Amino acid sequence: MRIAILDDYQNVARSMADWESLNGKISVFTEFLGHDDDSVCETLQDFDVVVMMRERTPFTAQRLRRLPALKLLVTTGMRNAAIDLQAALELGITVCGTSGSPAAASEHTWALIMAAARRLDLELFSAARPRTADQPWQQSLGTELRGKTLGLYGLGKLGSQVATIGQAFGMRVIAHSQNLTAERTTELGVELVSQEQLFARSDVLSIHLKLSERTTAVVGAQQLALMKPGSILINTSRSAIIVQDALLAALGSGAPKVAAIDVFDIEPLKENNRLLQTPGVIATPHLGYVTEDQYRIFYSGALEDIAAWAAGTPINVLT
Numbered sequence: 001m002r003i004a005i006l007d008d009y010q011n012v013a014r015s016m017a018d019w020e021s022l023n024g025k026i027s028v029f030t031e032f033l034g035h036d037d038d039s040v041c042e043t044l045q046d047f048d049v050v051v052m053m054r055e056r057t058p059f060t061a062q063r064l065r066r067l068p069a070l071k072l073l074v075t076t077g078m079r080n081a082a083i084d085l086q087a088a089l090e091l092g093i094t095v096c097g098t099s100g101s102p103a104a105a106s107e108h109t110w111a112l113i114m115a116a117a118r119r120l121d122l123e124l125f126s127a128a129r130p131r132t133a134d135q136p137w138q139q140s141l142g143t144e145l146r147g148k149t150l151g152l153y154g155l156g157k158l159g160s161q162v163a164t165i166g167q168a169f170g171m172r173v174i175a176h177s178q179n180l181t182a183e184r185t186t187e188l189g190v191e192l193v194s195q196e197q198l199f200a201r202s203d204v205l206s207i208h209l210k211l212s213e214r215t216t217a218v219v220g221a222q223q224l225a226l227m228k229p230g231s232i233l234i235n236t237s238r239s240a241i242i243v244q245d246a247l248l249a250a251l252g253s254g255a256p257k258v259a260a261i262d263v264f265d266i267e268p269l270k271e272n273n274r275l276l277q278t279p280g281v282i283a284t285p286h287l288g289y290v291t292e293d294q295y296r297i298f299y300s301g302a303l304e305d306i307a308a309w310a311a312g313t314p315i316n317v318l319t
Contacts, residue, residue, distance in 0.1 A: 001025070001049050002024065002027070002046060002053065002069075003022065003025065003027070003047065003050075003306065003312065004029065004050045004051065005027070005028045005051045005302075006053060006056065006057050006118045007032060009030060009053075009273035010030075013028050013051075013295075014026075016295050016300065017299040017300045017302070017303040018303065021303070022303065022306055022307060023310070024048075024306075024310075032268055037066070041063055043068040044070070045068075045069060046196065047069060048071050048072065049070075049072040049122040049306055049309075050067075050073050050074070051074045051076075051302045051306075052082075053076055053298070054075070054080065054081075054082075054289060055081060056079060056267065057082070058082035058083075059073060059083045061086075061087035063089055064087050064093060064206075070093055071094065071181060072093070072094050072095075072096065072305075072314075073088060073093055073095045073190050074095075074097070074307065075096070075098070076289075076302065077289075078095075078099070078316065078318070079097070080097070080318075081211060083095060083318075085132050085318060087185070088319050089319045094314055095307075095319040096309065096316045096318060097316045097318050098302055098304075099180055100294060101294040101297055105158050105236055105278065105288040105289060108262065108288045109157045109162050111208055112262065112284065113206070113231055113232065113234055115260060115282055116232045116258040116260040117144075117232065118142040119141075119203070119258070120282075121258075123138070123139070124137055127237065141232070142154055143203075145166075145171055145204070146169060147170060147171070147172075148171050148204065149171065149172045149202050149204075150202065150203070151173075151176075151198045151201065151203075151206070152173065152174070152175040152176075152205075152206055153175075153176060153198060153207045153210035154175075154180075154209040154237070155177060155208070158236075159206075160188055162208065163189075163190050164188070166204075167189060173188075173189070173190045173192070174190065174191045174192075174201060174202065175190045175191070175192060176193050176194060176197070176198040180192060183217050199224070199226035199227050202227070202228070202231060204232045205227065205233050206232065206233075206235075207235045207241055208236075208237055209237055209238075211238035211241060214242050215238075216241065217242075219241055219242040219243065219247075220242075221249065221316065222255070225231075225250070225253070225255075227240065227256050227307070228256075229254050230254070230257060231256045231257060233247075233256040233259045234259065235260075235262065235263060236262045236263065236288045237263065238263055239263065244265070244274075248275070248278055251278055251279070256280075257280055259280060259282070260283075260284075261284075262285075262286055262287060263277065267285075267286055269285065301316070
């Protein structure tokens with residue numbers, strides 16, 4: 001059994017689980033295989049099992065059809081939009097998932113909120129970016145969160161965790177999504193508002209929607225135009241939820257003043273991406289799930305999936 005572990009950027013997969021317990025040959029890929037179908041399929045054509053790290057390397061129907069040896073695809077997490085599950089089912093490829101940490105993404109959301117509120121993008125000292133004559137000792141004014149309004153576009157598992165932390169900071173919390181009910185918001189001590197009110201009232205607005213046809217490009221110029229001057233926009237959900245051109249234009253007008261973003265249309269993010277050249281953007285390389293605690297859960301779960309599948313009793317099956 002040949003097993004490929006993909007996109008182990010930190011080169012830690014081997015230390016996170018007892019891979020030697022499997023009767024197989026393990027190959028770990030620490031570099032992104034690229035966006036080209038030919039190079040990806042050529043690299044993986046002889047593997048029986050592939051372990052994905054979230055959505056870093058997509059497995060489209062076209063790619064799956066070009067991997068005749070592939071019998072088991074394991075994704076970290078129990079939901080992965082980068083896999084064509086119908087194609088996998090038709091091709092007889094078993095797809096399994098793993099559990100994950102309930103805290104990693106919401107905690108990173110708050111890391112971004114705090115970085116944006118205190119403009120750490122401007123103020124951090126760094127050996128790689130030392131202060132120069134045109135970079136003064138202090139150059140920004142931070143924003144205190146107590147008494148401000150935290151808006152949540154989506155109040156599911158992640159949104160509700162972010163709401164609880166916001167309340168601990170003394171923030172008023174409002175929320176909106178298409179199917180959100182007053183019963184749910186009352187339960188969490190959150191105010192249910194319309195989409196227009198969410199964008200107009202929020203000092204900090206954080207996106208926590210699942211990506212679907214309905215939510216793709218749901219945040220565009222019309223919604224962003226409602227935001228307050230000096231406000232903060234956070235996106236740790238999915239890039240396609242926000243229209244990038246509209247966001248760039250809105251940042252140019254100062255509303256929002258800062259956008260802290262952890263997700264992008266194409267990852268790894270290309271160096272010439274306009275977001276990186278736009279003042280007011282704080283960008284992190286999709287770190288929402290990247291913690292040691294999470295990785296231990298992911299990789300130990302992947303190992304269990306492979307062992308169960310090899311024994312003829314697959315678990316956590318998604319197909």
